[in-house]
Amino acid sequence: MKIESLKFEGVSFTHEGNDPVIQNVEFDFPMNEIIWVKAEEGAGKSSLLQILAGLQIPQSGKYLINGENVTEMSFEEFLPYRMEIGYAFDFGGLINNRTLRDNLLLPLLYHKTVPQKEAVERVEELIKLFDIAKYANERPAHVPGRLRKLTCLMRSLVMHPQMLLLDDPSVGLGQDSIYTFVDCIHKLRKEGFAKHLFISSYDEKFMNLLDYQIIHLDEGQLFFQQVDPEKRVVHL
Structure with a gap:
C-alpha cells in the first residue's frame, strides 16, 4: 500500500480540558520530504505526529491518506497503511x-x-x-x-516503512548513535524507504544533518516556514 498523499480537511483535536492542539486545519502535507515540525513547548507537536500515525483520532474533520478518511476506518482497514508507518515517541x-x-x-x-x-x-x-x-x-x-x-x-x-514519524529522536542519545541513526535514514531513503519523514525536535544541530523543509504549528494552525539556505544539510 503506497502512501501518496496526506491531507487535513477541517481537522480539530484537543486533549480534554486543554486548549485545541489543532483547530479547523486545512493542510496538504508535502510528500517525499523530510519535514521538521516546529512549535513552542507544549503546542502539540507530539499530538500532531500521533494523529499522522493514526494513534490519535481528531474530534472533527477528516485526516485523509490517499483520499481515504482515516477517522472512519476500522482497525483492519487502516492496517495496510499502519504497516507502512514507523514511529518512535520518547x-x-x-x-x-x-x-x-x-x-x-x-x-x-x-x-x-x-x-x-x-x-x-x-x-x-x-x-x-x-x-x-x-x-x-x-x-x-x-x-x-x-x-x-x-x-x-x-x-x-x-x-x-514509507512514512517515518520521530518525536525528539536525538534526546538522550550519544553522538555516535545520532550519526549512525542519521546514516540509516540516508541509506533507507536511497533505497526508496522512509520517503515521508516527519520529525519533531528542538535539536538544530541534529536537524542540520538532514535536508529538511519546515512546518510550524502555532495557535492550532499549520504553516510552511522558509528554510535558511545557510543551514542546509551537512552530509556525514
Whole structure:
C-alpha cells in the first residue's frame, strides 16, 4: 500500500480540558520530504505526529491518506497503511517482558512481512550497526534509558516503512548513535524507504544533518516556514 498523499480537511483535536492542539486545519502535507515540525513547548507537536500515525483520532474533520478518511476506518482497514508507518515517541512503546532483540523482531514476526530468516538478519544487522549486542538479550527495565530510546528508534526503522514519524529522536542519545541513526535514514531513503519523514525536535544541530523543509504549528494552525539556505544539510 503506497502512501501518496496526506491531507487535513477541517481537522480539530484537543486533549480534554486543554486548549485545541489543532483547530479547523486545512493542510496538504508535502510528500517525499523530510519535514521538521516546529512549535513552542507544549503546542502539540507530539499530538500532531500521533494523529499522522493514526494513534490519535481528531474530534472533527477528516485526516485523509490517499483520499481515504482515516477517522472512519476500522482497525483492519487502516492496517495496510499502519504497516507502512514507523514511529518512535520518547522512551515509550517497548514491551517490558521482552528483550531488546525480541522488541525489534516483534513487528516483523507479527505482521509476517518478510520470512523469519530475513527478519532475524535484519534485526541482527541493526544490533551490530548500533553496537548493542552486549544488551540485546536484556529487558528494557535492565538497560540505561539511552538504550531504551535507541531501541525505540531502531524499531521504527525495522519494517522499512514509507512514512517515518520521530518525536525528539536525538534526546538522550550519544553522538555516535545520532550519526549512525542519521546514516540509516540516508541509506533507507536511497533505497526508496522512509520517503515521508516527519520529525519533531528542538535539536538544530541534529536537524542540520538532514535536508529538511519546515512546518510550524502555532495557535492550532499549520504553516510552511522558509528554510535558511545557510543551514542546509551537512552530509556525514
